[in-house]
Amino acid sequence: MSTPQTLTIYTPSGVLPTSAGLKLAAKRLKACGFEVQVDETASAKHQRFGGSDEQRLAAIHRVAAAAPSVALASRGGYGLTRLLDAIDWPLLARSVEQGTRWVGYSDLTALQMGMLAHTKTPSWCGPHAVDDFGRETLDEVTPDCFMEAMSGELEAVGFKTEAGFDGLSVQGVLWGGNLTVLCSLLGTPHWPKVKGGLLFLEDVNEHPYRVERMLLQLHQAGVLHAQKAVLIGRISDYKPSPLDRGYTIKAMLAHLRSVCATPVLTGLPFGHVPTKVTMPFGRKVQLVVEGRDAFVGW
Amino acid sequence: MSTPQTLTIYTPSGVLPTSAGLKLAAKRLKACGFEVQVDETASAKHQRFGGSDEQRLAAIHRVAAAAPSVALASRGGYGLTRLLDAIDWPLLARSVEQGTRWVGYSDLTALQMGMLAHTKTPSWCGPHAVDDFGRETLDEVTPDCFMEAMSGELEAVGFKTEAGFDGLSVQGVLWGGNLTVLCSLLGTPHWPKVKGGLLFLEDVNEHPYRVERMLLQLHQAGVLHAQKAVLIGRISDYKPSPLDRGYTIKAMLAHLRSVCATPVLTGLPFGHVPTKVTMPFGRKVQLVVEGRDAFVGW
Known part of the structure; x- marks a missing residue:
């Protein structure tokens, strides 16, 4: 500079x-x-x-x-x-x-x-x-x-995602953030009605069943369906329950994907963890996946 | 019987x-x-x-x-x-x-x-x-x-509320329940659009700041304004934080009342506690307050 x-x-x-x-x-x-x-x-x-x-x-x-x-x-x-x-x-x-x-x-x-x-x-x-x-x-x-x-030098962030999205290439407004805070705005005048966007989400101290409940709220409210992709960041620091009996983040995502046609990708390095990327919010970006390598570019 | x-x-x-x-x-x-x-x-x-x-x-x-x-x-x-x-x-x-x-x-x-x-x-x-x-x-x-x-014998439940509502007498549909679950339906087709109702709310394991965030969501979404009264049940089993510095349920309610004109009454014996009343949901009831004695009758 x-x-x-x-x-x-x-x-x-x-x-x-x-x-x-x-x-x-x-x-x-x-x-x-x-x-x-x-x-x-x-x-x-x-x-x-x-x-x-x-x-x-x-x-x-x-x-x-x-x-x-x-x-x-x-x-x-x-x-x-x-x-x-x-x-x-x-x-x-x-x-x-x-x-x-x-x-x-x-x-x-x-x-x-x-x-x-x-x-x-x-x-x-x-x-x-x-x-x-x-x-x-x-x-x-x-x-x-x-x-x-x-x-202004940074033009993209990359991360490893799971298999199954090779070749995915979509454009849309990048928006999202903390899932709990985001959901607390649904129904209020402070909710941006983004269509065709890329929605990224992270949360902390929330059990996967609570994350699922919020994701299903976004699904039932028609929000997920209106996006081109959902990018899941870190779901960190929750306390498992002895009643979980195999219900994990993986099981939660499997359920979400069974009801939601929008691609749901994990691995975004963002959330309540030391390593987090800096990305634009409310700006058009492109998501490209090659093998398991995902890139968000602007 | x-x-x-x-x-x-x-x-x-x-x-x-x-x-x-x-x-x-x-x-x-x-x-x-x-x-x-x-x-x-x-x-x-x-x-x-x-x-x-x-x-x-x-x-x-x-x-x-x-x-x-x-x-x-x-x-x-x-x-x-x-x-x-x-x-x-x-x-x-x-x-x-x-x-x-x-x-x-x-x-x-x-x-x-x-x-x-x-x-x-x-x-x-x-x-x-x-x-x-x-x-x-x-x-x-x-x-x-x-x-x-x-x-079918029960026609009313009574409870002690705080001072300041003596003489209040309102009628409306009684609805509500667990605040977290209720808020998780906002914006979805499963949300009943009740106007002029009596909204009762309880929650468990939720810090008062999280209860406040949900109540403010209902406020900002216009839900509280459309009700004749809000009845707060038990807010139980949350863990205070060393950063609360005097922020309590009382402080939370004081803030809510500073932005919301709808009467907010506490004391309803309902929630994740052993003692809970049984009341109709989705039915017209009357709330009457005499001194600090509140009655919900149907």
């Missing part, structure tokens, strides 16, 4: 457990070449939230008005749902027109879905400042992929 | 952990005066389900065709979501016209919602055979309330 990119870290959702992660994240992102700014209420605390609803809403609007190159959430948690009805979506859209890349995952799914629903504005799925750049041991893939995506 | 009522125990959702609970439940329900029948696949096992999807669907249809006085689910768990698109709703409606009372809660919320959505058919919220009548120590209230409701 010739001109340094500006990057603002802000807190739209959950409270930061400590200040150490934020400091480490800012330091590392500076070392990556960003001109880093930490929003004035990034460390605010109100109950389990990173500041009161008013503070977090003001932070989002302040970042949008400043329009840095990158608007990076400190972490997820829970909190954006409370703000959706009050967010100034055109203000966020204008920041994106000025070049801002809004990046996040998990609770940020709500912001990304809202941007797409209200103003057809794209954003980026990718790491969080504290959760990814503020962790003791930096992941080997996540920062590089993020840096390349932010500089 | 002069003529004994017939009661069939069937398994539409999760597998029974042991056979002891089912035997004890059948014995106790016989002692209550019911002519008890245990459906032929009530103890079937397929992974975490009480039989394969085909077996459980057949069981529901078999019970509906036989039209006993009471169709009592053995337990909840997860499984009805898989069957919703295949259930013969008119068959269930005909059983109700012949006098069958379908009773349950938790996963059965999906069945009750579907009956109301597809054929405007009422059912009953109340105990499960194994979970309630098959437990070692029988609850003191649950069986009596259930018996009175099934014999």
Whole structure:
């Protein structure tokens, strides 16, 4: 990069457990070449939230008005749902027109879905400042992929998927995120009605039967049928039950595929795990599968 | 009762952990005066389900065709979501016209919602055979309330609510159930579009922030606004987080009430707890509050 990119870290959702992660994240992102700014209420605390609803809403609007190159959430948690009805979506859209890349995952799914629903504005799925750049041991893939995506060099991500999709080649709007947060928007004005898209999904702390229930909701609501492909990321950190008796993620996916004609591919490196790719959200991409190698390009 | 009522125990959702609970439940329900029948696949096992999807669907249809006085689910768990698109709703409606009372809660919320959505058919919220009548120590209230409701003697349930609703008197269709299961139907054809109703909600193992997210979904989807009252039952068995910092069920309800004009009353004795009332689902009721005493009558 010739001109340094500006990057603002802000807190739209959950409270930061400590200040150490934020400091480490800012330091590392500076070392990556960003001109880093930490929003004035990034460390605010109100109950389990990173500041009161008013503070977090003001932070989002302040970042949008400043329009840095990158608007990076400190972490997820829970909190954006409370703000959706009050967010100034055109203000966020204008920041994106000025070049801002809004990046996040998990609770940020709500912001990304809202941007797409209200103003057809794209954003980026990718790491969080504290959760990814503020962790003791930096992941080997996540920062590089993020840096390349932010500089505009990255044009595709690749991953291993299972057999059975060789030759698949489809185009559509890439959208999705955290399955629980995504489903919590169904039926609300913050749900973007994407047709012919590529829907990617991940979740954490959710037993496969709960993941199945949400996927079946999307199926019964006609959402899956309207997509060209479903990309399953990491389903992590759930606790199996002694009553599962062979009911696994594999069994869950087998059931989903028995009722849903849309191709469902696993293996996307995205979710509540250290290694996560950075990809566009709300932008047209192409999915190509060769053997077991899948590529999402834009 | 002069003529004994017939009661069939069937398994539409999760597998029974042991056979002891089912035997004890059948014995106790016989002692209550019911002519008890245990459906032929009530103890079937397929992974975490009480039989394969085909077996459980057949069981529901078999019970509906036989039209006993009471169709009592053995337990909840997860499984009805898989069957919703295949259930013969008119068959269930005909059983109700012949006098069958379908009773349950938790996963059965999906069945009750579907009956109301597809054929405007009422059912009953109340105990499960194994979970309630098959437990070692029988609850003191649950069986009596259930018996009175099934014999047609029960005309109201009462409970203590908080101050602030003295004089409230509203009429509407009583509906609701398990919040997670209920929200998993939003946007699907199995969602009954109830206007001017009384919506009751309970949940288990869900942190208050997750309960809040679901309540806000119902709010943002316009569901709460369309109701005359919301009755909150038991929010049980969740694990607080060290990051809650004073965020409690009370704080959650305070937020909900700050955005939602519909009266939100707590104290309904219903949920994943031993003491639960039996109430009609999908039937017009009256809610009256005198001081802190609330009554739901039909």
